């Protein structure tokens with residue numbers, strides 16, 4: 106949380122735009138974009154750089170929503186960069202097959218087709234227009250994908266966002282902060298603008314097209330159902346489903362509202378709130394870390410897809426797993442979680458609690474001692490470590506199929522050892538406003554509501570019941586760019 110607060114303070118300092126507008130204002134624009142995440146600003150940039158008058162309404166005091174917080178894993182399927190990095194052929198059908206497998210056929214097929222056909226072109230456009238830099242030289246292996254597709258943005262999303270924001274402003278789009286869209290204006294069945302509040306004042310924007318780019322609804326318990334409702338949340342407070350609700354008020358329909366992207370690797374850093382430790386885990390699999398349940402038994406391939414690990418995790422006693430590490434693995438793990446905002450102060454506190462309170466960061470000079478602090482069966486854990494080492498020596502994980510490339514060395518047979526809890530966490534929601542193949546919002550009769558478009562997480566049914574690694578950034582940038590192209594075409 107401290108990490109998020111620090112980011113927020115920085116962001117407020119970054120943002121000077123939006124304050125020049127007077128009270129109770131009426132603005133005439135070509136396009137009103139609601140929300141300044143990846144979807145909103147990609148769309149705004151493209152429209153403004155094609156001469157359209159664009160106004161972006163942002164309810165928070167800082168821009169970016171989830172797009173400012175996100176981990177920066179970006180799937181660049183089919184792009185020139187993916188080819189240059191050694192995957193010469195990764196056709197749209199392969200993406201469709203992977204997303205349908207990971208989304209369990211719950212995907213919205215209209216938007217999935219749009220994504221598959223356009224994401225290579227849009228990734229090329231993002232890269233050649235905004236020149237992001239990436240941390241990794243190599244594309245990352247992910248179990249969800251048949252080809253390697255993921256790269257991490259340098260400085261994660263918050264490292265890249267200011268670059269795009271400044272390009273958007275240079276292109277002439279106006280960003281109004283602290284300006285909450287509350288109601289769509291409808292005349293003769295057409296959306297012609299939006300009414301917003303800034304403090305006690307009203308801002309009315311009349312526009313030829315309105316784009317909902319308001320993100321998800323993870324921070325709004327009233328819109329969540331189980332198992333999302335009781336999962337630990339680690340997303341922004343801005344994700345309250347305003348776009349979904351404004352759209353419904355003008356006749357739109359929603360789909361897949363029960364789904365969200367749950368990961369099996371959160372720690373409960375505050376009651377009800379998670380911190381992701383996925384970067385620590387990634388490093389642990391390259392060392393000698395392995396997962397066990399409360400009984401001290403290994404139950405899953407640690408390199409399986411997030412979804413598969415989660416499915417196994419939920420069946421375990423207490424509905425959680427534990428990551429067991431020797432000291433060299435722990436050191437790498439710590440390096441990873443520090444990139445996700447965990448501080449030395451946090452670590453000191455959690456290690457001092459030594460399993461007596463959440464989050465469980467238990468440790469001990471011996472495996473038995475660490476297991477006792479974590480509340481895990483020590484005898485079984487000892488046998489599990491011995492079995493893990495046997496599998497490493499054999500060069501094959503006959504028990505769970507962890508890839509050989511991630512069984513590089515045996516776990517040390519001498520302490521100290523560290524054991525960290527793994528709980529389900531979520532931030533991103535999959536529930537969508539339903540759109541057509543031009544991202545026009547549809548009414549109950551499946552006819553477009555004229556003048557109203559949507560992009561980004563507000564139309565996340567593209568992923569099905571679960572999104573794949575790096576595909577949210579891919580979808581938000583792709584649908585953002587496409588929305589601009591469709592709105593501009595419809596204005597001709």
Ligand SMILES: Cc1cc2nc3c(=O)[nH]c(=O)nc-3n(C[C@H](O)[C@H](O)[C@H](O)COP(=O)(O)OP(=O)(O)OC[C@H]3O[C@@H](n4cnc5c(N)ncnc54)[C@H](O)[C@@H]3O)c2cc1C
Pocket residue numbers: 139140141142143144145162163164165168169170171172173174175176177178179180284285286287318319320321339340341343344345347348532533560561562563574575576577578579581
């Ligand atoms: C911590 C974290 C890590 C993540 N890591 C990754 C990753 O590595 N890779 C990946 O692909 N995805 C990741 N995701 C998911 C991804 O970041 C989001 O799906 C994506 O950024 C959503 O973009 P968006 O533009 O649709 O919405 P957002 O970025 O959420 O933007 C929506 C904006 O709309 C504004 N808004 C909402 N309602 C109103 C209103 N009524 N009036 C005015 N403004 C409004 C919000 O304040 C917000 O700024 C992560 C998410 C989180 C939270």
